[in-house]
Amino acid sequence: MAHEAVGKKYPAVEYEVGREKIREYANAVGEDDPVHHDRDPAKAAGFRDVVAPPMFAVVYSAPAVGPSIFDPEVGINFAMMVHGGQEFVWGDPVCAGDTITTTNEFKDFSEKDGKKFYVFESVSTNQDGAEVCRATWTNIVRGG
């Protein structure tokens, strides 16, 4: 079943980047550089506004990626799923006030040693059309 769904693309999702959300995320992961917290130091460093740490990509791409994990056409057994691997490639920095649009595709399915590998690729662009992040999400299901 999963083989047939390879290549499936999901609708683009927009995410509006808020200053407080960047601060909340930066506090949770311990990114204490003031450029992630306050406008003035961010601007002094050359950013438009408070700049997101790169891993903030999980926040703006989640609404596009999350639903695909539960897509019956892909058929992941969520109870047996582990997040096996992750890659992010970053382009332009993401700042407060940006609108990020993310598309997601079910890129690959394979089986090896009794495990199933489900690979998704999401691409996020900003309001100017510049790519800000390309992510590869690998989920592994054991024995399911």
Added chain:
Amino acid sequence: MKQGDQIPELKVTPDKYLPHRYAGASGDFNPIHIDPEFAKQVGLPSNILHGLYSMAQVARANGAAAGGATKLKRLSVQFRGMGFPEQEMTVTGIVKEERDGRVVVDTVAEQGGNQIIRNAEAELEV
């Protein structure tokens, strides 16, 4: 930074409630991360750290080494062992390659000798 250089070691001990704050910040409320009872019911020793939180620590160590978080241009990891709150995590890395104004850092995150992220490859603008 040149081939063979180590990046400054990062040590962090996520407190008991860190997974709750990370869940709120990231939107990932999977109960295996925030509910110790649920985690035990599905065969885990306790609630476990979000893999993407641990990956964020790998990102932080590399960003700090490069002089700013946004110098990190690529990060690829494999999640292996489980990470736990209230245990110290150590992130170490070594520059394995230099090319075109960028370096590639081979990075590991471990807790008590147990590797939770390995084969992490970070590409930094230098």
